[in-house]
Amino acid sequence: MTDRKEFRDLAEPERAHEAIASLDLSPEPESVALTEARGRVLAERFDAERDVPGFDRASMDGFAVKARDTFGADEADPTVLDLVGEVHAGTEPDVEVGEGEAVEISTGAVMPPGADAVVMVERTDYVDRDDGTGVEIRTAVAPGDHTMLAGADIAAGQRALGPGTRLTAREIGLLSALGVDEVPVRGTPRVGIISTGDELVRPGNPLSDEAGQIYDVNSYTIAAAVEEAGGDPVLYPHAGDDYEEMERLLLEASEECDLVLSSGSTSASAVDVIYRVIESRGELLLHGVAVKPGKPMLIGRFPDSAYVGLPGYPVSALTIFRAFVAPAIREAAGLPAPATATVDARMATEERYGEGRMRLMPTGLVEDEHGRTLAYPVDKGSGATTSLVEADGVVTVHPDTAYLAEGEEVSVRLFSPDVRPPSVLGVGEDDPALSRLLDSLDSPRYLPFGSREGLRRLRNGVPDFAVATGEAEPRSDERASGDAASDAESRSPSTGTELASYVREWGLIVPPDNPDDIEGLADLVDRDLRFINRGTNSGLRTTLGNAVADLAEERETTRHELVESITGFELTVKAHESPARKVAAGTADAGLGLRSTADELDLGFVPLGEERVRILVNPNREEKAGVEELAAALDSTLVGVLEGLSGVRP
Template sequence: MSDRKEFRDLAEPTKAHDAIASLDLEPEPETVPLADARGRVLAERVDADLDVPGFDRASMDGYAVRAGDTFGADEVDPATLDLVGEVHAGSEPDVFVDEGECAEISTGAVMPDGADAVVMVERTDELGTETIEIRTSVAPGDNVMPAGADIAAGQRALGPGTELTPREIGLLSALGKDEVEVRGKPTVGIVSTGDELVRPGGDLDSDAGEIYDVNSYTIAAGVEEAGGEAALYPHAGDDMDAMEDALTTAAEECDLVLSSGSTSASAVDVIYRVIEERGDLLLHGVAVKPGKPMLIGRLAESAYVGLPGYPVSALTIFRTFVAPAIRRAAGVPEPRTATVDGTLAAEERYSEGRMRLMPVGLVENEAGETLVYPVDKGSGATTSLVEADGIVEVDADTEYLAAGEDVTVTLFSPDVRTPAVLAFGEDDPAFSRLLDRLGSSRFLPVGSREGLRRLRDGLPDAAVVAGPVRREVESVELGAWEREWGLIVPEGNPDGVEGFATLVDGDLRFVNLDTATGLRASADAELERLAAARDTDAADLQSAIDGYGFTLKAHESPARRVLAGKADAGLGLRAAAEKLGLGFVPVDTETVRVRANPERVEKQGVRDLEAVLAGVDEVLAELPGFAPTE
């Protein structure tokens, strides 16, 4: 009578998941050429080290002007400017636009020095060959896409854990990256066991009970699909020495070894003995059908999982227990369907009479329902695609989509997952670093004011708000810190800038931040205090500062302008100044607050964000001018 070893007590499926999770499958990161990066997962965050676009460019055909020369101009009383030259896309400007002058400019061309706005050609007339009549007024920045408007140098472009699809590859290309550090693919050695197996293509003796090896190729395909790298080994017979040689060889070369077959309690199925003698058997038998005969353990320095021999059972167990572990090790998200149904989070109007492929993002509300929100920064912005999850097709005759309306989203990839937490608000280096600690997050740096507006409308899970707030919004504070702000100047402060008073009274070029940012709100408040002290109007002081009305969006962008010699001073943070080796004139501190949507505080992603914020002091210690709140 043969010696049979019975299964040990069958483990619950949760125990099998826990056992596999306890195994270390994660390989070391590796650097790959950008051409080979599609489908890989970033191992570290990627910051932009240049502005995209890298220059201020015209967004339409027309005339580059000084905005101040057009103030008050209209159809009845046009302004007349001298034409001093022309600038074409792809060429370096060789003209300077002085007061009372303009230059013809093409869409995409570099803005010439002196000009700060573009008047579209349709609102102009030629008066001879050297004079242009302007029939509208423009403000600084009108019809100009400033350097860094798509993404600015110093901004967080992509975070660790990002799967690189063609969208992200496009962004990395725009940033000039030719290689990138990615998560390593776990190498999975596959050994099919059993004397009866023959590799496809070999001679099969059916009379002797031989069958083709199905599992090796089936499981290898599953490994590749899950983000691993499969390595096929010659199949092993039921002899213990042969099985031991095959398994230990694979264990020496791979992060995980998968075998199929020889996991039952039969005396000839000896594989569990190999694991017990050469490694550590953690589990033998799972209470699941199909797939009861399953092994989990360690072999040498590798993880080991033994799958059932029947192909259906083997693939079922692989997909249920092993594939998720490989995906976690490779950083690959769980698969999902290619379309998602959801409700529109806010109304969207469209009336151009053409079919619209609207980029949208996804977020889950407190009830687990999918909300869909438009993501559109313009056709020239690469980041619109990175921040979106898919497309909603809007018919040409649809002019209005109501909030709450049901829509179907075609995902960019079946692997797209709704971010665990969605936040809008202030561009802040401390929060940017905290985001790296979240497994799945999306943050849109739209500024404090816009972040609060979106929070009031109920779209994001959280908003990052800095500086003075004029209109409160119901929210739950998750964390807060202080940051020092002021004027960023060239190293050594050659112009002797002491504060905003120097800019008001002097002849210096200043670069400002967008009115939606908390830093800008703090700067405006400081000018109001200065105006009160001088018994004048704050608007007059703003007008006295050259460049106050021409703004950028990212917190580091003004500092980059100063570093490039394009401005004498800029609004910014001490952290940005020290990072770039620039001078800093402190003005004040402001509080940064992370506020949660009160309806989402129990959402798991918000809880994870709150847990990450609990460690903010460690991040603040690394940033000059940052400190915990009192």
Template sequence: MDGYAVRAADTFGASEADPARLSVAGTVHAGEEPAVEVTAGRAVVVSTGAVMPPGADAVVKVEATTEADGGDAVDVRTSVAPGTAVMLAGADIAAGSRAIGPGTKLTAREIGVLSALGVGSVRVRGAPTVGIISTGDELVRPGDPLDSAAGQIHDVNSHTIAAAVEAAGGEPVVYPHAGDDYAEMERLLVESAADCDLVLSSGSTSASAVDVIYRVAEERGDLLLHGVAVKPGKPMLVGEIEGTAYVGLPGYPVSALTIFRVFVAPVVREAAGRGQPEPTVVTGEMARQERSAEGRRRLLPVGLVEDGAGDRLVYPVDKGSGATTSLVDADGTVTVPADTAYVAAGDSVDVALFAPDARAPRVLAVGEDDPLFSRVLDDVARPRFLPVGTREGLRRLREGVPDVVVVAGPATPDGDAVSLGGWTREWGIVVPAGNPAGVDSVADLVDRDLGLVNRARGSGLRRCFDDAIAALAAERPASRRALTDAIDGYELTTTAHESPARKVAAGDADAGLGLAATAASLDLGFVPLGTQSVTVVAAPDRVDKPGVRDLAAALDDCGGLAAPLEGIDPQ
């Protein structure tokens, strides 16, 4: 401490009322060798970290002293025991003690100990290099344009698996993706086997005519295993290529990442010296029944939500292995044994989290997709929104899973849901810019030869459209069915609110059901048919969740959006 090095015995009996006066014999700063000794009745000024001068056996902190004689002496107002405020050499770590063992993860704290020991460098486990090869003629690199008509899709797995490899402590090496050509696949696999400690491919693992990867593995190495009884992820290869370990991951992103996480990440972690933390597991109550019984062990992706009492509910998020949104809408997995027919609502289940810091979103919203609501969510921390439409949203609210539902009129929530805010939006028919066909009304869609793209049955927009058709049917009069049969494309539905407008923009349709805001944002023409209310309602027992309160506050603010959306009026 900053203060005075003394002989403790000289302070015995000293107090505020009766301080002990000592003469000041000199100073020792931190980092200098003491040039002065402490003898009886004398003190030496020391700063924190200074070496104790010979003769001294204790330090009195400066706050317990008063300078005297213009600095030539000091009054010590307390008594100290020998050893007070003195740190002995070796008291922290002594020579010969074990400081840090092999296999220890070096965090700031271990680096502190190594620094204190004067260790400037230390041998660490190297990161294993992991080669990553996505396969498939249909793959295009993210950022490059797609030919959707040819079924091209972006290569999801390369960068996803690379990120997962990095998180596990490996060093990913992403190779250009391979087509389904034997020679090319062989060249890439052999090259990566020479360069890397482990080779991963994804896709091309099922036994169809164009699948060649397993033949490469068999001819240039050894195939030890083909297929595991796990869903998602059944088609998995394990083997070696030219002596290098090889794992063939399935092509579907959810399957690929699941197989990587379950079977490959532990190996990469071990090679990287990261040890094997068990996956972080939390327990929760299943919010609704999930059927299973696939004959293979299922790793069911699930989302988490906290109910009003702070208890954790678990709900399945299974949109199929091909849907990448399953990845971000889920927080972890529940393992369902191969022989289990279903997990019942109310069952207590263990959720293996995707990451130790994975948590339930602060607010879980479901229901109608709406551009203004999307913007509002940007002002809320850690929300999750599942665009399932108004009808399905209300169903889930009754099931007790979501905190909040976005309801587009004319549907209304049950009486006890609490409104957090709402607005009206203008809906109608989206047409090409300038409305070249002169579309004017629902009747035009019935009577003229116009190709429409509709919305899915559960959406609020569709319900408004169907009400308008019913009104036209009553007016003529005609059967509702006769009118819808006469609309070309009435059954051509899309699940997302912008899709019909985008079909119009692409020239694939003459008209699409949509919002004024969407038409404006895509520079398309718009035939208004009506306005529709959008209300955000909360389950009564969730109103006080912090995330729900944040959402309510953000909705209150949405009248002040910098650029209000066309055709949307905050109420």
């Protein structure tokens, strides 16, 4: 029963929904103070037990009168009534209004006996008379004018709020009007979270010096997602794949919680252990669901709680949680799905599928020039954490769907109800000046995938802007017709409209004080030095390639021959700082990088040249608000940003 092959017999997603729906996650109702009731859900119906207001009252400052005494009064022909007293809010009237009499009254005060209307103060004046004070009334009022009858707002016995009502500011207002200070509400499901995996370390603690440990991501992502779904997350210690420990933790959590989630382990052995614990101490309802990602999902129950096992990769775990578990938690809490939980979008690009399994495709969102939402697939492999912040949600692709066309309508289930498309989306070269510039924008998204990828995506029309490097100064016409493809692309008018550009100094980053006395590219070719390059999408690498080609021309040899002589030319790393950090760590003698990076990390620098960084805008999006904000930021802060960094100039 517990061997891995079981997982090949996958349940349809619909069965997983049914299995989770069959679990009981609902906690007991509870009573909370009115001040803590916002966002909660009424457990029972609420009828008014008193009239609101409890008495007939004035709804204006003015004078309480018998309406018939004012008949015919107007500005030209006012009536004068005897002023016989006053009533303030909060006190019982000690005076009665007789014929020809008026009582001064403030808003909210009890209507004195005998009065049936209020004349607002603006239409009156005091008059001194021999026989006492009078009040001049310059308008006629009808019975009931500027008064509010007892129970007019809500009357005793009336249905005030139904069971299941979510309490927002307005319902809290009604409850307070009724004098309610304790509110019976649906309980909040307690959700225990157990991350499994010997390699996990809690954030805030140091990782071991030996390789192999990573920080726990799922405990925190899932805890936040549980809160978003209306549950109360409880973090338990990590469990390895020891049976006794796992059993103890799972049972402890199941006694304390309405639902236990395990997540974090991607290894079959830990899943096997959980599997065995549930089989012996609870009931396993389902294992393995025909959905990508999320195949290794488990659904079961312990005597005191429900259980769901989530896949280990963060994006997969959050995706499966949102698709299968969050609805059950909301249901148990009595909460509706948030209105912003899904958005309609159109595919920005086409997408093809091979597999006959339901697919939950991580999807990024971008708004087009008309404010319409476009969706594009984000796929870094589900092991990546950052695709969490590069993607906004998930599109469910049916097993029979082999193809999503560009422009096709899709529904995107957002990772959180508060997720929204970025104000502006850029793709391209990883650059420190650009990175600082982005700080002044409101919710930008920038994917530092390199100049080449930036230009490719800009041509496909997905991002708002691309950032690409090229020659610092325009080449002569002769060189411009050369074969440096990505450089030619960056200057092709069809690719984008140049919004701004600046120049950055590049070269070799070396240890402090350049202990190997590296003077230039030739040293990498001629000497036995460990070099670290950037990836092929990086514009900086293209610039280095051009420099190698120039050196080859000079030496009358081939570029290929020189490249073969550089130890590590093919050893690429992801981020612009990564080669420098390898140099700082002593695992390389030189790395490709920028002067600003060398200065930032207190390393040595051997300058090799300058290149121009260009910010190119999607021509259709020039009037999009986020692009205009980017343009304004470039106008106002680019000079300041460049002054704060070394080796850059306009």
